[in-house]
Amino acid sequence: DVKVTQSSRYLVKRTGEKVFLECVQDMDHENMFWYRQDPGLGLRLIYFSYDVKMKEKGDIPEGYSVSREKKERFSLILESASTNQTSMYLCASNPAGEAKNIQYFGAGTRLSVL
């Protein structure tokens, strides 16, 4: 089975803190994604990556950055956390090629910024 693991289920941070959200997948997938999920807004893509050291902006990249130094790990960084970044963050991955369309999700990290 595909396993996408997010390092924290719950995080509480203060405004202005630098926050790291970690995601690891064990299926050697090329592609990895970060979404945030908010009531009434659904899932919105923040950043994605097709390969190591490669990143692309999604629909709402402002206030975020990412890092992909290894194929299995994709980190989301909030440089200076703000209260409007309180949300559920979901990481996903999928392989390149024929099965590329189905994304597999982690359990999510619920971040509260106070």
Next chain:
Amino acid sequence: GESVGLHLPTLSVQEGDNSIINCAYSNSASDYFIWYKQESGKGPQFIIDIRSNMDKRQGQRVTVLLNKTVKHLSLQIAATQPGDSAVYFCAEIALGGAQKLVFGQGTRLTINP
């Protein structure tokens, strides 16, 4: 622009009945659709997918129907069980560039005993 939406935000059904969850999409060029199930406290899980060259696809207790004429798809769950309680999302693949899934907002399915 591209958008995927759901007709109803909530749906309550009796245990054992069939459930039908609907989804409308606006991009007629989309050629691939996915249904996800998200249980409380968990990430979305893949249920079933369908390509635009098909109008129906069946899985175990689930069926997805695609009507390209009116840009509508539905998820049918047969003999609904308590474990089916969740939020269900449809998603489409936006064409061109990245493999960007466009999600609907979700329908919460509640099962009444």
